[in-house]
Amino acid sequence: MYKLILFLALVSTNLAKGQNTENFQIGLFRYLSPLNTSSCLFDNQKRLYCASQSGTYFLNGKVIKKISFGKSSNKLIESGSSRRLYLNSKKKHLFAWYFKQGVAILNDKHSIPFFQLLDIEGLAQQDEIIDINFLGDSYIIATTNKIIVFELKANEADKNFSVSVVKQIPVPETIQQICITPSNHLMIITRNKVLRDYIKDSYGNINCLYKLPLPFIDVSAELFIFNATEARFYLGTSYGLFIFTTTNSKCIILSKQLSGQSVYSICLLYDGTTYVAASKGLYKLDNNYHCVQVVEANNQKDQSILSTVYNIYADSNKVWLASQEGIAMFDHLGTPFYSVKNTETFKPNHVYQIGEDRNNKITLSCENGLYNYNKSGALSVLKKEDTYFLSAKTPDKRQMVSTINHTFIQKGHNFISIEKVYKEFKDFEGLSFNDCERTDDGGMILSTENEMGVYRWDYMKKKMQRIDNNTGLPQITQVNNLYKKDSDVFILTDDNVYSYSASGLRKYDVSQGVKHFGVFFDMLEVKGHYILTSYDNGVIETDNAFRVLRIFNTTNGLSDNEVYRLASVGDSILLVSSNSGLNAINLSNGKVKVFTEEDGLHNNVFEEFSSYQKDSKIYFGGKNGFTIVSPEKMNFSIDTFNNLHFTECKVINDKNISNEFELNDTAKISFSNNITQVKISFHNLIYPYKERIKYSYKITEFHNYWIDLGNTNFMTLPVLNPGTYHLQVKAANEDGVWSEPKELILIFEPKWYQTRWFYLLISLTVAGILYALYRYRISQIKKQHAIRKNIATDLHDDLGSTLNSVKVFTNLAISGVKQEESLQQVKDNLTEATMSLRDMIWVLDDSLDTVDELITRLKQFAIPVTAASNIEALIKADSEVNNRQLTKEEKRNLFLICKEAINNSIKYSGANHIDVNITASGKKIQIVVLDNGKGFNVDEVRKGYGLKNMQYRAGQIKYKVVLVSSPGNGTQIKILPS
Secondary structure: HHHHHHHHHHHHHHOOOOOOOOOOOOOOOOOOOOOOOOEEEOOOOOEEEEEEEEEEEEEEEEEEEEEOEEEOOOOOOOOOOOOOOEEEEOEHHHHHEEOOOEEEEOOOOOOOEEEEEEEOOOOOOOOEEEEEEEOOEEEEEEEEEEEEEEEEEEEEEOEEEEEEEEEEOOOOEEEEEEEEOOOEEEEEOOOOOOEEEEEEEHHHOOEEEEEEOOOOOOOOOOOOOOOEEEEEEEEEEEOOOEEEEEOEEEEEOOOOOOOOOOOEEEOOOOOOEEEEEEEEEEEEOOOOOOEHHHHHOOOOHHHHHHHHHEEEEEOOEEEEEEEOEEEEEOOOOOOOOEEEOOOOOOOOOOEEEEEEOOOOOOOEEEOOOEEEEOOOOOOEEEEEEOEEEEEOOOOOOOEEEEEOOOOOEEOOOOOEEHHHOOOOHHHHHHOOOEEEEEOOOOOOOEOOOOOOOEEEEEEOOOEEEEEEOOOOOOOOEEEEEEEOOOOOOEEEEEEEEEEEOOOEEEEOOOOOOEEOOOOEEEEEEEEEEEEEEEEEOEEEEEOOOOOOOEEHHHHHHOOOOOOEEEEEEOOOEEEEEEEOOOEEEEEOOOOOOEEOOOOOOOOOOEEEEEEEEEOOOOOOOOOEEEEEEEEEHHHOOOOOOOOOEEEEEEEEEEEOOOEEEEEEOOOEEOOOHHHHHHHEOOOOOOOOOOOOOOOEEEEEEOOOOEEEEOOOOOEEEEEOOOOEEEEEEEEEOOOOOOOOOOOEEEEEEOHHHOOOOHHHHHHHHHHHHHHHHHHHHHHHHHHHHHHHHHHHHHHHHHHHHHHHHHHHHHHHHHHOOOOOHHHHHHHHHHHHOOOOOOHHHHHHHHHEEEHHHHHHHHHHHHHHHEEEEEEEEEEEHHHHHHEEOOOOHHHHHHHHHHHHHHHHHHHEEEEEEEEEEEEEOOOOOOOOEEOOOOOOOOOOOOOOOOOHHHHHHHHHHEEEEEEEEEEOOOOEEEEEEO
């Protein structure tokens, strides 16, 4: 022990001068997270990850989710404790060390990210991981007794990672910590206090470089946690924080406050500031590491976080703490708001007024008491039994306080009625004041809380008078505030603004057109203009004659139109209290920035009369406490942000089965044709999360405008028609600034009957049908032309020759040559011509295209002819074919074939009976013409012109003629479909 005391005395001689222990409040935010968190960091997409006893979690927008293990074929994976997280930002690889499981890498190549346990040769499950670091394309794992160098490969086939171990380097001493220096040296600290060097190119050469001058400190129970440059190392030990310089091999203790404490984590920020987490709290070192400030939280609950911080992570302007109580964060520059509320001695319901006493202490007039607040932050109780509205100094430096129905002079904890000290108040007993202003002659203007008007106290003449008597103006009752400018005191009421000076009382009407403004709570002059707060109307800017110039309200960014007190920061920024937080108005550009309880305010609800400025601080009182504002720490600029991400997608198919998957930097998604509903979530990752973030979206194929979603950070789509759509989303922060749109391409796959191939097939089919109809129509036209041609031929050949014969026989009859015979021949020829003409007309008649009409026509022809030859003719058809339709060509040719067959029977068969039978033959008909004549030998009889003509006509309509006959057995002529 004496050696330890001697050593600390030795290193203490190197302590930096000028230690400063002024408290630094961080404005701590509690975050939703698992308890007992040991590590936290952000990935490249600004997602927050944290390691805890129950696993690894990440914050995806509003929701914190646990990342599961993936399947492993060769290792039993259990839900274990995640001890530490490591990020290679260049490769975008996130590693986690799971206690008694090993090292896992975040695999985001699948639809749902998971931690894939790596199979690293030489790394046992029981090995304690000291650190994971990155050197070029190689990864370095340090356990307590060895260094493992490996390379990582991604398998495109199964989307998993594989490990290739390059080198295993045993270290004979227990490793405490490693780091990579800017010159690519691997620095190792072991428990025998030896700093070692490992150079990547040599893969295994370990050389002792420095002997640490810490020979008396036993650090076996603690880990070293340090950050290093080439020349110096911060060493966190169980006895405090040291800096070791490699240039002169000296070790210097940095702070008396940290001496004897266990240091858990050290974080160096970009500006040189260092944060140190130790066993007694969180500490801040300046960029010369000469002074230490104890970092304070707002309350005891948050202070418990600061004393159990195991890991510190910092981004550009915020510091994140992983502690036993969860994840917390604060602004690196400190909060501009110091809030005081609900301590053991100070539990205000409402802070009605803030002032200053004769000892320059801040006085708080509250609904449930009167309090003092000093520079060190201590609160003292003066009175608790009453409600107070005013505490102010009198012209002779006494303290005047007002309750709900009386005014007193305070002497310590004693309260004396004001009329016993100042006789001029004797006739005004029972007045309660809410504000006061000094006059140039040493007196005071006092406004009453209990609607008794405004009074002038002439302290030198010992007089009190109501200033609105005998003025010709209506009496003033309720007064909300007083404001002094030069020798004028302005009086703000519910109806008007008044000014009081030596010349008397004057009234101003604040209006714009027909609209009259009222309920004024505060007033300031800025650059020759007046600024007023008007309850339910917002903030009004007027010229010096109270003509309205512009209005700030909720339509242009104000958090609430119910506004109260004003405070100026410079000549362009106004702070305005309201019922919904604190507003900062930039008069130069008209922008409004809103601060709320999330930013460190004591509450979002402020009081009507409660504000005060002193020593560059602004005090605002309200419900359950008050807030002290340090304007120099405030960021009045309107923050822009562009950290919007699509987070996840949920789909439901036609079987009502749902499926969810993460959207990790996904540019496009394809949906199968059985999806019936799609839900897409998105979030702007801003920390701490603000409920006032708003979202809008549009689908560029449908909308040329943005659709407001309010605070909803998801949208549900019905299934769209097959095709590609571009979904764009943007977010607005609490200042109304919109981010750049983020786009996601949605591809809806078609069903089989919606594909291009199907449409092409349908098109080809329709085209084929149309072409077939066209060809059919052409063939029909050709057939009609053929019929017309045949009819023309018949007319020419048959009717023409008949008429020519008529002409010849007529001439013979006229000349007297065989006159009677010639006339008979003329008669016969005309009869034949008439019948031929009727046949042609029948063929051309569209209404007579059935088998039944064919039978009728055959009977009209055959019966008279056969009767004249004493032949019995029977023509019939089966009932099933009577109504069958015939084409004109069929009708004509079948009739002429039958006609030829009947004529041949009459002329050559010698028959006395002819039968014509029509029956069905498939979709067509067949006709048999049968006689009982003498018959003939078909093989011996030469086929004449008539039979050939029948065969020709049958072929035209795809029929055939079959001749069946033998001597003595009659003759059959069969007309059959071919």
